[in-house]
Amino acid sequence: MGCDTSKYAAVPLAEKLRLFEQVKADERFSHGLYGCYECGVCVAVCPSARFYDFSPRWIAQALAREDADLVYKFMNEDVWDCSQCFSCDKCPRGNSPGGLITILREVAVRNGLKSAKDALEGYGRIIYKILSTGTQVAPDMLQPNAFPDWGPHVKEISENLEWWRRALPPETLHTTETSWEVSEQTLRELYLIWYASGVMEMIKEVDEGLHMILTDVMEEKLEEAGFALDATAQD
Amino acid sequence: MPIDAEGVAKSSRVFHRDPETVKSVPIREQVLELEARGEWIAQRVPEPYAEVANKLGRAKKIPLARTWHHKSCGQCGHIPGYSTSIFWLHRKLGLDYHDPRDQTSCTAWNYYASATSNPTAQAAVALRNFAAAYESGYFPLIHCATSYGHYKEVREELIGSQKLRDQVRRIMDMMKKPMVMPEEIVHYSEWVHAVRDRIAARKVLDLSNVVATVHPACHYHKLVAEDAIYDPDIYGGQRTATVTATLKALGVQVADYSTWFDCCGFGFRHILVQRDFSRSFAVQRKIEVMKDEANPDVTVTHDTGCVTTLDQSQFAARAHQRRVGIPVLSEAQLCALAMGAHPYRVCQLHWHNTDTRKLLEKMGIDHEARWREFEADVARLKRGEIQFLGWEDADV
Numbered sequence: 117m118g119c120d121t122s123k124y125a126a127v128p129l130a131e132k133l134r135l136f137e138q139v140k141a142d143e144r145f146s147h148g149l150y151g152c153y154e155c156g157v158c159v160a161v162c163p164s165a166r167f168y169d170f171s172p173r174w175i176a177q178a179l180a181r182e183d184a185d186l187v188y189k190f191m192n193e194d195v196w197d198c199s200q201c202f203s204c205d206k207c208p209r210g211n212s213p214g215g216l217i218t219i220l221r222e223v224a225v226r227n228g229l230k231s232a233k234d235a236l237e238g239y240g241r242i243i244y245k246i247l248s249t250g251t252q253v254a255p256d257m258l259q260p261n262a263f264p265d266w267g268p269h270v271k272e273i274s275e276n277l278e279w280w281r282r283a284l285p286p287e288t289l290h291t292t293e294t295s296w297e298v299s300e301q302t303l304r305e306l307y308l309i310w311y312a313s314g315v316m317e318m319i320k321e322v323d324e325g326l327h328m329i330l331t332d333v334m335e336e337k338l339e340e341a342g343f344a345l346d347a348t349a350q351d
Numbered sequence: 352m353p354i355d356a357e358g359v360a361k362s363s364r365v366f367h368r369d370p371e372t373v374k375s376v377p378i379r380e381q382v383l384e385l386e387a388r389g390e391w392i393a394q395r396v397p398e399p400y401a402e403v404a405n406k407l408g409r410a411k412k413i414p415l416a417r418t419w420h421h422k423s424c425g426q427c428g429h430i431p432g433y434s435t436s437i438f439w440l441h442r443k444l445g446l447d448y449h450d451p452r453d454q455t456s457c458t459a460w461n462y463y464a465s466a467t468s469n470p471t472a473q474a475a476v477a478l479r480n481f482a483a484a485y486e487s488g489y490f491p492l493i494h495c496a497t498s499y500g501h502y503k504e505v506r507e508e509l510i511g512s513q514k515l516r517d518q519v520r521r522i523m524d525m526m527k528k529p530m531v532m533p534e535e536i537v538h539y540s541e542w543v544h545a546v547r548d549r550i551a552a553r554k555v556l557d558l559s560n561v562v563a564t565v566h567p568a569c570h571y572h573k574l575v576a577e578d579a580i581y582d583p584d585i586y587g588g589q590r591t592a593t594v595t596a597t598l599k600a601l602g603v604q605v606a607d608y609s610t611w612f613d614c615c616g617f618g619f620r621h622i623l624v625q626r627d628f629s630r631s632f633a634v635q636r637k638i639e640v641m642k643d644e645a646n647p648d649v650t651v652t653h654d655t656g657c658v659t660t661l662d663q664s665q666f667a668a669r670a671h672q673r674r675v676g677i678p679v680l681s682e683a684q685l686c687a688l689a690m691g692a693h694p695y696r697v698c699q700l701h702w703h704n705t706d707t708r709k710l711l712e713k714m715g716i717d718h719e720a721r722w723r724e725f726e727a728d729v730a731r732l733k734r735g736e737i738q739f740l741g742w743e744d745a746d747v
């Protein structure tokens with residue numbers, strides 16, 4: 117809760133500092149943090165601060181004061197509450213607390229922290245969709261069991277899906293598994309990006325099963341396209 | 352009594368914007384400078400274009416035609432009348448466009464939701480799409496505000512980092528694609544803003560009795576904020592003019608509410624796996640405040656996540672006797688309706704959750720007859736008489 121770091125007292129300071137160094141080494145970090153007036157403007161505009169025990173000010177302050185204990189605590193808990201709306205870009209110091217949170221999350225994922233694994237539990241099918249098809253959500257995701265709180269209209273859509281998709285005038289939208297028709301060559305290029313930019317390594321850290329399924333789908337297509345997988349390895 | 356948005360931010364003082372006093376180097380100049388250094392090709396905004404003023408008062412070029420439509424996965428997938436309306440407006444105004452198949456989503460929904468990505472991947476996805484647009488000879492027009500905001504972030508990161516440019520170039524070389532950065536990054540709602548008078552001139556419905564609230568999309572006006580359109584005649588130039596100026600051109604009464612700056616509650620990961628937050632925020636901080644302060648016939652916005660969250664969150668709130676029941680539309684759909692578009696064949700309102708029928712009645716649209724026509728279309732599809740509903744069927 118709040119800024120209590122006692123839960124992580126057993127984690128060696130060296131480990132906390134190691135992760136903090138990765139945050140600081142990110143090229144976006146210096147442009148996201150110029151200090152902190154501790155004014156609370158970011159909290160006033162923050163939707164997540166209204167509903168959770170969460171504060172972008174705590175996070176900016178902890179990073180500005182280089183408090184590795186607190187940063188570790190936030191990386192393990194709070195960062196997943198953020199809505200990534202960037203209302204906090206209003207910061208009079210020129211900070212982007214939301215942008216800093218993006219970096220903290222990425223470090224949590226890259227290092228396979230439990231918080232990242234927990235936050236992404238139940239999220240695998242969505243990551244699968246975006247990485248393998250190039251569109252994040254698709255018409256066939258509108259299933260009543262996935263969105264029970266959206267009421268009977270989701271059932272109506274799912275029952276009529278094929279016909280209602282055919283009743284769309286733009287020719288690219290007749291799809292049900294992707295939001296629009298994405299060409300094969302485009303998909304191969306997308307897979308190449310995931311391999312060559314280190315995204316596949318990140319996935320492996322947080323969800324090995326998902327990584328295996330994705331690899332199955334992608335590697336064959338990449339080879340078909342003549343993209344040599346060794347050449348995609350990062351420098 | 353709704354608070355008239357006209358009166359908002361009225362002051363005896365006039366706040367002038369003077370681009371000369373702004374210290375930052377205009378982004379376009381930085382893009383062109385990198386082109387001069389051989390780092391990339393800066394794709395020029397094609398003629399004809401309109402010039403509008405951004406937050407700092409600098410001119411922003413908005414292409415009117417020859418646009419490459421960078422579609423939105425949430426719009427095309429779950430609110431397809433949104434994208435269809437954008438295309439329909441182009442067709443009705445006789446403005447040439449291209450709806451590509453060699454486009455991926457910006458993948459930023461995943462980036463902001465799960466962090467299972469990184470700046471190199473995100474920049475490569477952006478530049479692959481930009482290269483595809485460039486190769487087609489059409490200029491990117493971005494349907495989603497998150498794609499728009501994220502691509503502007505990516506542009507800043509690329510401008511600021513030789514290392515990132517080199518990493519992305521390596522990937523683009525493997526694909527045998529050129530490094531391309533558009534001269535401007537343009538959101539479809541800026542295009543609607545630029546053609547709003549043409550739309551208003553073709554209006555066939557009287558909307559003067561329609562009261563609307565506006566939800567400006569966070570990733571449109573908060574993320575890399577200087578690029579959004581502002582106009583001294585709208586909110587005294589203190590809020591983005593996009594959407595509001597369009598509604599006023601249509602003759603809609605725009606009503607104000609105190610939480611206009613709040614986000615919708617989408618939250619990227621929240622809308623998919625933690626919707627209790629999205630629902631509570633959308634209902635308590637947006638819909639109920641609008642209801643209490645403005646009681647609008649409709650709330651209008653210009654992004655995927657906002658339409659989704661504000662619309663879908665109202666269903667469960669009904670069971671808790673919350674003050675909900677405001678239809679949610681994009682301004683593209685409202686413009687299309689105003690120009691006589693079919694509410695179901697074009698605007699596809701049956702994909703929306705909150706009832707739109709009262710609004711349609713107020714606009715003078717016979718929704719029962721139009722729904723029967725749509726049902727007849729579906730019956731023809733089912734009987735195999737037609738395979739798809741085409742553009743030629745949409746206006747019958």
Ligand code: SF4
Nearest residue numbers: 153155156158176207
């Ligand atoms: S708005 Fe900026 S300066 Fe103020 S508390 Fe938040 S991060 Fe610190």
Ligand code: SF4
Nearest residue numbers: 162199201202204214
């Ligand atoms: S980006 Fe995150 S921290 Fe910033 S205002 Fe939005 S929810 Fe709050």
